[in-house]
Amino acid sequence: MFGNYITIPHLLIFIPLLAGLVTFFIKSQPAAKAWSLFTAIITFGISVLSLVYSHNNELNGLAYSYEWLKEIGASFSVSLDGVGRLLTFLTAVSFPIIFVATYNNDYKNANSFFGLMLLAQAGLMGVFVATDALLFYFFWELALIPVYFLCSRWGGEKRIAATFKFFIYTFAGSLLMLVGIIYTYLHTSATPYSDHSFAIQAFHSVMLTAAQQNWLFWLFFIAFAIKMPIFPFHTWQPDTYEQSPTAVTMVLSGVMVKMGLFGVIRWLLPVVPLAVIEFDNVVIGLSVVGIIYASLIALKQDDLKRLVAYSSIAHIGLMCAAIFTAKQVAIEGAMIQMFNHGINIIGLWIVIDLIEKQLGVRKISQLGGIAHKAPVLTIMLVVIAFANIALPLTNAFVGEFMMFSGLFKFNVWYTAVAGLSIILAAVYTLNMVQKVFYGESNALTASMKEISLNEKLILSVVLVAIFLVGVYPQPMFELTKDTVSFILTRFK
Amino acid sequence: MNAIILTAIWGVIMMFGGVFFKRKSTPLYWAIGGLVLILIANCHELMTLQPLFAADVKDLLVFDQFNLTFITIALSCTLLFFLLSGRDIEKVGEHVSEYFALLFFVLCGVCIAATYNTLLTLFLGIEIMSIPLYILTGSDKRNLKSNEAALKYFLMGSFSTGIMLMGIAFIYGGNTNGSFFIEHINLGAGKMPLLIAVGLVFLLIAMSFKVSAAPFHFWTPDVYDGAPTVFTSFMATIVKVAGFIAFIRLFEHAFGNVQIQWQGLIAVIAAATLLIGNLTAVFQQSVKRMLAYSSIAQAGFMLLAIFALNDTAKDGLILYSAAYSLATIGIFAILIKMNDYTIDGFNGLGKQQPVLAVTAVIFLLSLTGIPLTAGFQGKFYMLVAALRNGHQHWLVIFAVLCAAISAYYYFKIIQAMFFKESSEVVVDDEDISQAFKILLVITAVLIIVLGIFPTLITGQLHS
Numbered sequence: 023m024f025g026n027y028i029t030i031p032h033l034l035i036f037i038p039l040l041a042g043l044v045t046f047f048i049k050s051q052p053a054a055k056a057w058s059l060f061t062a063i064i065t066f067g068i069s070v071l072s073l074v075y076s077h078n079n080e081l082n083g084l085a086y087s088y089e090w091l092k093e094i095g096a097s098f099s100v101s102l103d104g105v106g107r108l109l110t111f112l113t114a115v116s117f118p119i120i121f122v123a124t125y126n127n128d129y130k131n132a133n134s135f136f137g138l139m140l141l142a143q144a145g146l147m148g149v150f151v152a153t154d155a156l157l158f159y160f161f162w163e164l165a166l167i168p169v170y171f172l173c174s175r176w177g178g179e180k181r182i183a184a185t186f187k188f189f190i191y192t193f194a195g196s197l198l199m200l201v202g203i204i205y206t207y208l209h210t211s212a213t214p215y216s217d218h219s220f221a222i223q224a225f226h227s228v229m230l231t232a233a234q235q236n237w238l239f240w241l242f243f244i245a246f247a248i249k250m251p252i253f254p255f256h257t258w259q260p261d262t263y264e265q266s267p268t269a270v271t272m273v274l275s276g277v278m279v280k281m282g283l284f285g286v287i288r289w290l291l292p293v294v295p296l297a298v299i300e301f302d303n304v305v306i307g308l309s310v311v312g313i314i315y316a317s318l319i320a321l322k323q324d325d326l327k328r329l330v331a332y333s334s335i336a337h338i339g340l341m342c343a344a345i346f347t348a349k350q351v352a353i354e355g356a357m358i359q360m361f362n363h364g365i366n367i368i369g370l371w372i373v374i375d376l377i378e379k380q381l382g383v384r385k386i387s388q389l390g391g392i393a394h395k396a397p398v399l400t401i402m403l404v405v406i407a408f409a410n411i412a413l414p415l416t417n418a419f420v421g422e423f424m425m426f427s428g429l430f431k432f433n434v435w436y437t438a439v440a441g442l443s444i445i446l447a448a449v450y451t452l453n454m455v456q457k458v459f460y461g462e463s464n465a466l467t468a469s470m471k472e473i474s475l476n477e478k479l480i481l482s483v484v485l486v487a488i489f490l491v492g493v494y495p496q497p498m499f500e501l502t503k504d505t506v507s508f509i510l511t512r513f514k
Numbered sequence: 515m516n517a518i519i520l521t522a523i524w525g526v527i528m529m530f531g532g533v534f535f536k537r538k539s540t541p542l543y544w545a546i547g548g549l550v551l552i553l554i555a556n557c558h559e560l561m562t563l564q565p566l567f568a569a570d571v572k573d574l575l576v577f578d579q580f581n582l583t584f585i586t587i588a589l590s591c592t593l594l595f596f597l598l599s600g601r602d603i604e605k606v607g608e609h610v611s612e613y614f615a616l617l618f619f620v621l622c623g624v625c626i627a628a629t630y631n632t633l634l635t636l637f638l639g640i641e642i643m644s645i646p647l648y649i650l651t652g653s654d655k656r657n658l659k660s661n662e663a664a665l666k667y668f669l670m671g672s673f674s675t676g677i678m679l680m681g682i683a684f685i686y687g688g689n690t691n692g693s694f695f696i697e698h699i700n701l702g703a704g705k706m707p708l709l710i711a712v713g714l715v716f717l718l719i720a721m722s723f724k725v726s727a728a729p730f731h732f733w734t735p736d737v738y739d740g741a742p743t744v745f746t747s748f749m750a751t752i753v754k755v756a757g758f759i760a761f762i763r764l765f766e767h768a769f770g771n772v773q774i775q776w777q778g779l780i781a782v783i784a785a786a787t788l789l790i791g792n793l794t795a796v797f798q799q800s801v802k803r804m805l806a807y808s809s810i811a812q813a814g815f816m817l818l819a820i821f822a823l824n825d826t827a828k829d830g831l832i833l834y835s836a837a838y839s840l841a842t843i844g845i846f847a848i849l850i851k852m853n854d855y856t857i858d859g860f861n862g863l864g865k866q867q868p869v870l871a872v873t874a875v876i877f878l879l880s881l882t883g884i885p886l887t888a889g890f891q892g893k894f895y896m897l898v899a900a901l902r903n904g905h906q907h908w909l910v911i912f913a914v915l916c917a918a919i920s921a922y923y924y925f926k927i928i929q930a931m932f933f934k935e936s937s938e939v940v941v942d943d944e945d946i947s948q949a950f951k952i953l954l955v956i957t958a959v960l961i962i963v964l965g966i967f968p969t970l971i972t973g974q975l976h977s
């Protein structure tokens with residue numbers, strides 16, 4: 023579009039990166055906040071441009087490849103295909119929402135905070151657009167480092183230990199993935215410049231025996247399983263979500279967990295299809311166990327943040343199970359649900375953050391009757407809660423319905439057990455809504471005030487997204503069509 | 515050739531110059547100047563492959579692009595070491611120019627150990643490298659730990675040299691050509707004669723001692739901890755990587771044909787080194803001792819190159835040497851300035867000295883192996899080499915799990931610097947000059963540049 027050197031995926035990475043580096047030098051907090059919001063909106067605009075381009079089928083501006091390490095076959099190649107477009111759009115949408123929703127929060131060393139947030143955005147964009155395995159690994163790790171610093175510096179009381187555990191856990195998984203990547207790389211065919219290649223096309227066309235694929239599957243999958251997280255690799259998640267500052271939790275749960283699902287879609291399913299078929303029951307079984315386990319624990323949670331964290335494990339577990347069924351309707355549902363889950367959970371975190379800012383507590387037992395004082399907040403929260411339960415008319419319903427259809431075609435029993443999660447989700451969500459918002463207000467919640475205009479605005483954006491995708495999901499399907507068909511051809 | 519002769523000459527000049535230097539600060543300038551001259555001469559030889567001194571070494575030493583590039587890297591790292599920590603060498607004791615002279619002699623040994631072609635020159639190189647280090651370890655004469663470290667190093671070093679000589683004798687006696695030249699040892703792919711097998715094992719033991727591989731590593735923590743920190747910095751980086759280059763040169767040329775027979779042994783040594791190095795480092799409270807154990811752990815990773823023994827392994831070893839040396843010299847340079855060598859001594863460094871803290875983060879990330887740093891590229895090449903070799907896959911998985919463990923102790927320092935507060939003065943302000951900070955930033959930038967473009971080094975290794 024702008025010539026051969028500046029393409030959209032390029033801009034999506036480098037605008038947040040450069041903006042983030044600049045932010046470190048902005049000393050005043052209001053200026054830092056304004057600058058980061060401004061650049062996040064620009065990134066959002068560029069992402070919208072990418073959607074327009076893909077709609078008009080002008081795909082030249084969407085791919086780019088630059089020679090990086092020619093001798094070993096790694097190149098800086100990025101492109102925006104189906105699921106990449108969806109997830110970069112999610113990233114581009116979430117950051118302005120997060121910045122606006124947390125605009126009134128006070129941060130010490132705000133320049134470092136916003137700088138690190140923008141660097142995290144750059145890393146996340148890079149993961150979703152990289153079409154070179156080494157580049158993918160680079161961005162996978164690099165997305166982690168800013169988040170480590172963000173949680174450890176601005177988080178809650180037990181933040182250092184929780185974030186350390188998160189980091190080491192994820193790092194170990196990523197290193198195993200690195201071994202898998204190198205092993206696959208050594209089996210790719212030669213290019214004119216080097217013996218092997220890291221390009222995604224080479225990875226997709228590599229010939230591996232079933233035994234090799236099995237070994238590789240676990241190397242890759244453990245890394246993605248830790249990221250998502252899937253039972254039993256989930257133990258880092260509730261503590262980290264609880265201890266991080268809310269803006270970072272929004273990034274973690276809204277976008278970062280999608281890295282794991284994305285990795286499965288782009289780098290696992292097409293590369294080791296035989297092993298996927300071999301182990302699909304194991305993975306789906308683990309996911310379903312995780313869904314029920316997480317939902318049951320969510321029932322008993324008193325802390326709002328931990329409740330949403332466990333609820334998130336349940337939702338992601340369903341998406342993972344759906345992807346591994348390798349059925350078209352399930353994969354399409356999972357893709358659209360990735361976007362929906364991101365929006366919904368960010369909405370939930372915004373509400374929790376608003377309550378915590380005003381009242382200073384997050385415990386359900388200490389709250390109650392907020393509806394008396396803040397009716398608008400309550401209505402908005404109720405809608406988001408319905409989306410969490412996946413009621414019809416909400417975006418999550420479309421995704422869950424499709425995922426359950428696919429799971430049903432795969433195996434009836436898994437569907438039956440996983441279907442229990444719908445009931446459990448209704449129980450813990452409505453229980454939370456009832457206890458926190460309705461009922462009698464106590465001394466603490468009597469001081470609750472209605473939310474301000476900009477907070478109402480941002481929540482309305484979330485609501486609009488919920489309903490819009492709920493009644494008209496077709497554009498989402500168009501967006502991810504090519505990825506789904508590509509995956510399915512690999513399985514034939 | 516230039517480097518060998520010039521470092522030896524300059525060492526002598528420094529030694530006798532000590533009589534004439536009036537001020538304590540003069541030897542450093544002479545050392546830096548001499549090193550720059552040697553570096554230029556070496557680069558000239560690298561580009562033209564013609565030495566200035568037409569000495570006929572009768573094939574005892576061989577100078578090709580690979581060796582000369584390594585010598586360039588070693589000399590450049592030493593230059594960086596002098597620039598960053600040179601002032602701290604003056605604080606060790608009174609005989610400052612003698613210390614520099616010894617350092618130049620060590621460099622001479624490093625150059626010989628990189629370019630040897632016979633077992634005798636290997637022995638010469640290793641000894642010339644080690645003996646000045648025994649003296650430097652004990653140079654803090656009033657400190658009991660330093661004396662103990664020197665004695666320990668000397669005794670164990672001599673013992674291992676004895677084993678090396680025995681191994682050389684066996685190889686000489688056992689091989690059909692009756693020659694010391696490593697090319698001529700000429701083992702066919704069949705079964706090794708018993709004499710040669712024993713000689714090989716003895717050489718393996720001796721070289722493992724020199725690079726502090728387990729289970730021959732027991733001298734390293736005490737020696738590194740007891741020596742003056744500035745000399746530890748030099749020992750842990752330049753001398754150790756020179757040991758590795760000598761190691762891989764020996765085993766590739768002399769014993770490459772029978773690699774299958776000794777590969778299992780090296781795999782076990784590498785795994786033990788990784789495990790012991792990483793696990794013990796986790797429990798250290800003193801950063802100096804922790805860095806000593808971390809150097810053992812990094813040595814474990816470098817042993818993967820000896821295990822793999824292919825082109826990627828050799829290129830990767832040079833890259834790893836450069837990355838590891840830069841990061842370790844940097845982190846030691848910061849450690850020397852601290853008032854308190856424990857991990858808690860780093861508390862609050864982020865606030866008090868942000869430049870030092872941010873560059874320390876980059877050095878630590880490089881040692882851990884996070885992408886964008888040179889340390890990652892080094893580890894990456896090691897993994898590619900090991901997987902390319904195709905045997906003993908368990909070793910690769912084991913190595914990456916140990917690398918994950920290493921993140922724990924490196925990040926403890928990062929946490930102390932940025933996430934913990936301290937009311938005490940962590941570093942004395944007078945010690946930190948503007949030039950020091952600029953040099954640290956340059957080192958950090960170099961690490962990142964190498965992290966993105968490792969081919970800047972690996973591309974230079976083959977003509």
